[in-house]
Amino acid sequence: MVAAVEKLNLTLSGQVRIRGEVDARDFAGSTEPDIVFGERARLGLAASPTPDVTGFIQLQDARVWGEEQNTLNDAQADAFDLHQGYLEIRDLFVPCLDARAGRQEIALGEERLIGAVDWTQNARSLDGALVTYRWSDGGWVKPFWALLSEKDAIAAKGALKQADPNVDEGKDDDVWIAGIHAQQKLGDHAVEPHVYWLDDGTSDIELYTLGAYGNGKTPLGDDLALVYNATFDLQVGDVNGDDIQAYLGVIHGGVRTGPVTLTLGYEYLSGDDDTQDARRESFDTLLATNHKFYGEMDYFLNNAADTASLGLQDLVAKLRYKLTSSTALAADFHYFQTAVDDRTAGVTAEKRRFGGQSDLGEELDLWLTHAYNAYLDFRVGYSFFVPGEAMQARFEAQDAARGAAVESHGTMAHWAYLQANVVF
Secondary structure, eight states: OHHHHHTTOEEEEEEEEEEEEEEEOSOOTTSOOEEEEEEEEEEEEEEEEETTEEEEEEEEEEEETTSSOOTTTOOOOTTEEEEEEEEEESSOSSTTEEEEEEEEOOOOTTSSSBOOOTTSSSOOOEEEEEEEEEETTTEEEEEEEEEEEOOSOBGGGGTSOSBOGGGGTTOOOOEEEEEEEEEEEETTEEEEEEEEEEEETTTTEEEEEEEEEEEEEEEEETTEEEEEEEEEEEEEEEETTEEEEEEEEEEEEEEEETTEEEEEEEEEEOOOSOTTSSEEOOOOOTBOOGGGTSOTTOSOSSHHHHTTTSOEEEEEEEEEEEOSSSEEEEEEEEEEEOSSOOOOTTOOGGGSGGGGOOEEEEEEEEEEEEEOSSSEEEEEEEEEEEEOHHHHHHHHHHHHHTTOOOOOOOSOEEEEEEEEEEEO
């Protein structure tokens, strides 16, 4: 038995991440901040019985402290799950062709459209397949497919985990996403063209997203370089017979010198100025890791829902300063506005989305990271948001929607956290 186990080439991995937060993000001076603690615990096991075949299993428990009672009364482990479980084959039939199938994290490009959302304690994994083909000069292409929702009946109401498709014969209400993402390096520059196809049979949506991401640097002398990244994506398709025409545009540029990188950027997510016509113009960020891009305070995770489909403009300045080999400081300043004004036909000015206002506000994010050793790191952060008239109107509308008393939301919002993370 010992010899058999040794031949499996087992690798154990794990993570424990704890984050405490002080949360006052509701713009209301009448409420006290919430203090919450979140935790992620992961345990992974990889087995490689041959150099080209690996099976990987990763279990995860994600929780907020206190959501479950002590284990004498509650031992359900509600958020305990198989986070990843996949089979990977390298050099499948031909050299440089790898295939992975099963539940897995998929993160492409800088995760503006397909990402793992690692900031959240539960993170995102998908059921599907990913193929990677690499060539010698730093290029690759990755076709993938993931099933987001299976609508066929599951046999015996879930007692047996196998499909019973004859129950729903003739229906095609599944939700899935597929695509091709490629990269080609050209010295210090890289370009990543991609195309994605989302098919939602339940909501009658066919959405095609095609575009490219690029990044690189241009040296200007000793220890000085221009740096940049840019993204453009176009979305077309239809939803319930309405045409989809939307786009995303991003441009960032700046300088890197020694331990300091300073960049300025502009990001535009298109919006829909008239929700009553037969055209949808609000850009869908698909399965993005939006926490990375539109402010650490997470007010704009869903372009349509969080901007009332008016879209988003973000003028951002970013500073990265490596204080020591193990400690780094970061600061982001965002100025947010809606992308378009509400011109919906037949809607009076005072009843327009966000009351006809476009100024969402300004956000400043500060954080410090420190690598304590090879396994443990700390991160501490603080953010505040000064709401504009549109943001105040958004939160007042949320009050009305849930039947609460409508109050002013003009107070500055704050959020702070301290995180410890062990990875092995």
